[in-house]
Amino acid sequence: MTVLLTGATGFVGLNIARALLDRGERVVLFAPTPPPEALSAGWLGAARFISGDVRVPDDLDRAFAAAAIDRVIHAAALTPDMRAEAEQPEVIAEVNLGGTLRLMQAARRAGVRRVLGLSSVAVYGHAAAEADGRLHEESTPTRPAALYGITKLAAEQAVHRLGALYGMETAAVRLGPCFGAREHPTGMRPLLSPHWQCVEDARAGRECVLPRAMAADWIDAEAAAGAIADLLALPAPERATFNLGGGALTTAAAWCEALVALCPGFRWRIDPEAATVRYGLERDRAPMDTTRLRAATGRAPLTDDLPGLARRYLDWRNGPEGIALCGA
Template identity: 40%
Template sequence: MASVLVTGGAGFVGLNLLEALLGRGESVVAFGREEALPPAAATAFARLPGQLTLVQGDVMDASALKALFAAHRIDRIFPFAAITAGPAREASVPGAIIDVNLKGLIATLEAARDAGGVKRVVLPSSAAVYGEAAYDHALLDEATTPCVPISLYGVTKYAVERAGLRLAGQWGLDAVAARIGATFGPWERDTGVRDTLSPHLAIATAAREGREAVLPATVHGYDWVYVRDLAAGLLALMEAEAPAHRVFNLASGRDWAPHLDGCCAEMARALPGFRWRRAAAGETPGITFPEIRPRGVMHIGRARGLGWAPRFAPEAAYADYAAWIAAA
């Protein structure tokens, strides 16, 4: 049976990809530095119909990648190993970020080229590629919005997108790139290589611990995407036959800021000890959001053309997330 390879499978998006793939009965190989999945994920995934194989290794190790492809018949790849770096890590270890995010991806593509038989590669790009342009455009479009990444993470993701598509074309690999929007939901945690965790995780943690969440008085526009919707979008890219485009925004396509109080109300329904309020004048909020100015919303028309659309409205996403937390 052919397998789907997910590098960085123990990460936040990686775990949700594993869950979605296993849930539909796929044979999946997760490759990364971790010896095991988080215990809760391992227990949950063992109940799913698919087959999961964990292989410990480093995407910078060409011999380990060669052995991986020799041992498994891999025909689809999500090369999602990455360091989602913040400013401090950028300043201290820029080379490591470039190594993992870009060079590790190229090494994975080289191994796929040499092994043969790979039908589709879904490259992990990011909304971070829009960078400064996100504040100058109300709608962020794959074709017309310029990419002006600010962070080193955004720079590497744009390089992943462009270099990945170029090399895939040179090497006979069928690749598409997913520009992944800001994501939250089940399995998000501090992995040690993801420096900025979502404010939704902070809200969920307060709710789980029965603490009050003090939200900013004003939250600027931001188009969060629920991770279950993202995983479905990634599978749609994996399966798309002869796509008309090679780069796709995967986001909610809507501003979540006006829905924040409604989302918190959904969290409180599932976790009754949870309380929230907006910060008073001069008060420092306990929950911080990443944007200090409004940004545009990602246009998802291309992805909709593949038959995918976000299933969860903001309040529904929080209700599902809260149910997952309560069950856990």
């Protein structure tokens, strides 16, 4: 049987595709635009690509007809900045929520047995951490502070509700802020990770100026994709929702320090008035608790080696795949 992956040519989608293919899964990639030719000619060539829009039922039906699909990972979403949120709220809602509703209906028509929907840490908004300093799936209130979090929470709930009505197994993953290999400008995310922005400054020989240190439970995208593939393969509690973050707080400042040792001449500082790096988060956020993920899969990613991750990221960014996705 085959896995359908929506949002397959975006940052997280490409990493999930790689994780699934590495596990020997058959994969149908679904996205509005095809992956770069350099990837399709390499490891991604083992997957089949179907062009389409999650808002269009005929496109979805065509994707489900491409193979005997029994499982879906729904990663398609728009991640707006404040300007896009203000100017195109209806488009964001149509993709993030409307696309999810249409995806679930198409999955029902195709007889799919399991759907894993990608949600986001943004559903917690500015909720306070609990006594252990973390955000928990069941007990921490969901208080999304922006349209992205609002639509992701609604989509997460819709996956579970429609799954119950349609007799499907469902799971939702509240994904933390990601960085790492295969992040590239796609137009779907106006604001890329500070890690990506810092590396672009380093590669261009520019001084990198941060607005603040910026703490969050950043997670390496390859590790996150591996955990998502693990969840798809294992029996999960009925209608379960899982936190998936880096397990601990790290900062953009610490990332810059890791780059200093790897990029001769790289300079960085913190100055809110002269920042070259933009953040998507207005304030720092507590880490998510990943106990449920660890119980289900036997492991949970831990972002605890920024120097090692920086070295691996630079190897990717300076290699053929990184250049193909991000430019020379």
